[in-house]
Amino acid sequence: MRVTENTNFGVVRDSVRKSRERLENLQMQSATLKKLNTPSDDPIGSAKVLEIRTEKMNNEQFLNNIKLTETFLSNSDHAVGELADIMVRAKEIALGQASGASSNEDTRLGLSEEVTQLFLQGVAAANRRIGERYLFGGYRSNTAPISNQGRYQGDDGQIMAEVSKDVFVSMNVPGIDIFNTNPKGALADRESMESATELKQADGRAPAQEGRRREFKLSGDETTENVNFFDELQTLRIGLLTGDLDAIRGTLERFDSMHGKLIATRAKIGSRIQGLQTTQGALERHTLTNATLSSSLEDADMAQVVSDLAKEETVFRSSLASSQKLVQPTLMDFLR
Amino acid sequence: MGISNLLQTGRSSMTAAKTAIATAGHNIANANTEGFSRQRVEQSAASGSPKPGSRAEIGRGVNNVSVSRINDEYVEKQIRNSTRDLGHAEEKDLFLRQTEDVFNELNGEGLNRLMTRFFNEFRKLGNEPDNEAVRQSVRESTKALVNDIKRMRGEVDEVRRHIDSRLDGYVREMNSLSEELRDLNLKIKVASVQGGLPNDLLDRRDQVLKHLGSFADLQMHKDNEGGYVVNIKGVGPLVAGPTFNKFSTERSPADDQGKMVDSLDLKTEASANGNVTHLVSGGKMGALLETRDKLLSTIVDRLDQLAFGLSESVNMVHRQGFNRYGQQGADFFKPLESADRASERIDLSDEVKTNVNSIATAAEPESPGDNRIAIAISGLQGQKLLNEGKATIDDFYNSIVSDIGVANARNRSVMTQQKDIATQLGKIREQVSGVSIDEETANLLQFQHSFDASAKVIQVADECLKTILELKR
Numbered sequence: 001m002r003v004t005e006n007t008n009f010g011v012v013r014d015s016v017r018k019s020r021e022r023l024e025n026l027q028m029q030s031a032t033l034k035k036l037n038t039p040s041d042d043p044i045g046s047a048k049v050l051e052i053r054t055e056k057m058n059n060e061q062f063l064n065n066i067k068l069t070e071t072f073l074s075n076s077d078h079a080v081g082e083l084a085d086i087m088v089r090a091k092e093i094a095l096g097q098a099s100g101a102s103s104n105e106d107t108r109l110g111l112s113e114e115v116t117q118l119f120l121q122g123v124a125a126a127n128r129r130i131g132e133r134y135l136f137g138g139y140r141s142n143t144a145p146i147s148n149q150g151r152y153q154g155d156d157g158q159i160m161a162e163v164s165k166d167v168f169v170s171m172n173v174p175g176i177d178i179f180n181t182n183p184k185g186a187l188a189d190r191e192s193m194e195s196a197t198e199l200k201q202a203d204g205r206a207p208a209q210e211g212r213r214r215e216f217k218l219s220g221d222e223t224t225e226n227v228n229f230f231d232e233l234q235t236l237r238i239g240l241l242t243g244d245l246d247a248i249r250g251t252l253e254r255f256d257s258m259h260g261k262l263i264a265t266r267a268k269i270g271s272r273i274q275g276l277q278t279t280q281g282a283l284e285r286h287t288l289t290n291a292t293l294s295s296s297l298e299d300a301d302m303a304q305v306v307s308d309l310a311k312e313e314t315v316f317r318s319s320l321a322s323s324q325k326l327v328q329p330t331l332m333d334f335l336r
Numbered sequence: 337m338g339i340s341n342l343l344q345t346g347r348s349s350m351t352a353a354k355t356a357i358a359t360a361g362h363n364i365a366n367a368n369t370e371g372f373s374r375q376r377v378e379q380s381a382a383s384g385s386p387k388p389g390s391r392a393e394i395g396r397g398v399n400n401v402s403v404s405r406i407n408d409e410y411v412e413k414q415i416r417n418s419t420r421d422l423g424h425a426e427e428k429d430l431f432l433r434q435t436e437d438v439f440n441e442l443n444g445e446g447l448n449r450l451m452t453r454f455f456n457e458f459r460k461l462g463n464e465p466d467n468e469a470v471r472q473s474v475r476e477s478t479k480a481l482v483n484d485i486k487r488m489r490g491e492v493d494e495v496r497r498h499i500d501s502r503l504d505g506y507v508r509e510m511n512s513l514s515e516e517l518r519d520l521n522l523k524i525k526v527a528s529v530q531g532g533l534p535n536d537l538l539d540r541r542d543q544v545l546k547h548l549g550s551f552a553d554l555q556m557h558k559d560n561e562g563g564y565v566v567n568i569k570g571v572g573p574l575v576a577g578p579t580f581n582k583f584s585t586e587r588s589p590a591d592d593q594g595k596m597v598d599s600l601d602l603k604t605e606a607s608a609n610g611n612v613t614h615l616v617s618g619g620k621m622g623a624l625l626e627t628r629d630k631l632l633s634t635i636v637d638r639l640d641q642l643a644f645g646l647s648e649s650v651n652m653v654h655r656q657g658f659n660r661y662g663q664q665g666a667d668f669f670k671p672l673e674s675a676d677r678a679s680e681r682i683d684l685s686d687e688v689k690t691n692v693n694s695i696a697t698a699a700e701p702e703s704p705g706d707n708r709i710a711i712a713i714s715g716l717q718g719q720k721l722l723n724e725g726k727a728t729i730d731d732f733y734n735s736i737v738s739d740i741g742v743a744n745a746r747n748r749s750v751m752t753q754q755k756d757i758a759t760q761l762g763k764i765r766e767q768v769s770g771v772s773i774d775e776e777t778a779n780l781l782q783f784q785h786s787f788d789a790s791a792k793v794i795q796v797a798d799e800c801l802k803t804i805l806e807l808k809r
């Protein structure tokens with residue numbers, strides 16, 4: 001084979017260039033600690049990396065949603081707990097005053113004052129809010145759900161939060177479900193009070209309507225009589241004021257069922273919070289798995305990179321050294 | 337045979353030696369000239385005229401001295417092909433890298449992140465639909481998203497403009513090479529007719545063919561007078577005899593074969609309707625056209641679809657919702673009639689731009705806590721809205737990125753391979769036609785000695801003549 005000087009120099013240039021190319025690539029990897037620096041380094045892997053990043057950002061958001069939902073729910077839990085305590089106290093009063101033996105007008109008048117206080121406490125608890133948002137107003141979160149007369153002014157909107165991909169949890173319990181043992185009955189009452197035109201307007205709320213109806217079918221037995229928290233306190237108060245012992249006795253059972261309803265609501269909230277914690281755990285595990293996967297896709301194996309770098313440096317040096325040998329003196333140098 | 341013949345023999349051999357020395361010098365001088373083929377002196381012995389009865393036939397020195405180049409036409413052809421394919425891959429690489437840069441967000445911000453942020457802002461809005469600060473941040477994140485879509489579109493267009501300006505340059509280069517080839521053909525013909533061997537012109541012509549061939553797929557063959565006829569595959573003759581086909585470029589509207597608006601069309605003087613944009617393939621020009629009309633236009637198309645799909649689907653949900661004022665039916669994005677140039681035209685609607693309380697979150701009026709619309713919009717992230725219901729917006733964008741990555745990676749491996757082939761062919765050519773300084777030095781010495789010896793022959797002849805002339809004294 002004929003070998004010319006140009007071939008020699010070509011080989012030198014080529015090997016040095018290739019070696020430099022590999023060195024640069026390794027240098028880049030060790031500088032960024034990543035083996036994926038452009039999509040073409042691993043097209044499928046980089047699409048996966050993008051996907052994982054999206055998931056990571058979403059999971060962070062879901063964790064935030066969980067935190068917020070949890071705050072909302074535990075605050076609701078406290079408020080419902082307060083309401084339950086009020087019920088217990090009201091029942092004690094009613095029990096004490098139910099028979100003529102233990103009841104006289106003085107105590108009844110004093111106790112009616114306490115019941116008024118309980119009523120106001122109940123309104124305050126029902127109108128509890130976080131920042132500017134009322135807990136129990138449903139979608140009408142900017143107006144107090146319970147008026148001073150004890151009328152419900154909210155709606156039955158369930159504010160949903162996405163706590164995991166396509167998993168929604170309602171972050172609130174609408175007041176109508178708390179203050180009534182049979183919300184369906186309560187709604188019938190309320191609707192009969194509302195004028196016909198208002199009713200028409202309500203029908204016009206197209207997307208919401210269906211959801212609401214379904215909601216009602218789920219909650220409560222339609223045939224049982226409805227007990228309203230505030231109505232019952234009023235009944236007791238009036239009973240105490242007028243000395244109507246029958247009416248006072250009549251409240252006992254209804255206080256029981258109201259108390260039962262509140263406890264059930266707390267249980268519902270508690271199980272939601274528990275569910276949230278489970279979801280949170282799952283999300284955190286998912287984030288961890290994703291981090292591992294994404295690291296295996298895009299992170300450079302530093303031990304590998306460093307050892308490759310050392311090896312490549314040797315290759316580079318030896319290719320330079322061999323170049324010195326390759327670029328031999330020509331015959332010219334020996335003809336003097 | 338006479339003494340004067342001896343002088344003649346010496347003279348012819350001196351001339352031959354001098355030619356050989358000059359040729360060695362020429363070779364050394366051109367050792368680094370690209371495309372140069374080493375030259376060699378060819379000569380033959382001049383036979384003497386035999387005399388009847390004599391058995392001593394004396395030669396008359398050297399004659400038919402000619403200089404020829406050592407060159408393998410087949411290797412040259414292979415080099416031409418590999419130059420073309422390497423040029424194709426390198427040209428593509430240049431622009432694929434630029435395009436990839438537009439979409440590279442592995443080490444930073446990018447559309448993927450902004451889209452995720454956009455949907456998560458709606459999740460935040462779902463958590464606090466009555467919070468004005470969150471509304472502001474929904475608007476800001478949307479602005480960032482819209483701007484990034486526009487940035488991408490703009491940068492892809494920048495790459496497209498870069499391709500066009502290069503195309504324009506190549507057309508000019510190609511025209512001047514075609515002209516040079518035509519002239520070389522002519523000169524070589526003239527020189528050959530006069531009986532010469534125009535080695536350096538032949539080398540130059542090989543170079544021109546190599547350069548010309550790097551622009552597109554060409555077919556070339558020699559006509560019977562030794563001139564090269566060059567055709568462009570799919571278009572027609574480029575150089576034939578005394579004519580060459582001049583190319584030009586022209587800015588023109590978009591066409592149905594992927595050429596974008598304002599891109600350059602390729603035209604020739606000779607072909608029927610003049611427009612050969614989609615006929616030229618291979619080589620550097622083929623690479624430019626392919627990148628521009630296939631890759632870039634597809635990307636722009638997909639960006640348009642993405643922008644259109646996003647704004648349409650968000651609007652569709654948003655229009656059902658009620659804003660803080662209890663009004664229904666407003667758009668979130670400025671409505672677009674079609675996907676055409678959607679990535680340029682996507683924008684927030686005027687209502688949302690001027691007032692964040694126009695963002696609808698509620699499915700019924702006067703329900704500040706109602707977040708169903710906000711949640712429905714964030715839910716669009718997971719819905720297969722694009723590519724005829726096969727891809728989510730995220731998938732769709734990620735597939736653009738990975739497609740560019742695949743195209744780039746594939747081309748890079750082709751390029752590496754072509755580079756190796758080119759290097760290998762270069763070595764083979766060097767083996768055949770390359771100048772070796774060692775060889776030439778040895779030749780120089782050899783021819784110098786033969787020059788000395790030839791001079792000696794003349795000296796001897798001279799002395800012989802002197803002796804003869806002195807006989808009379």
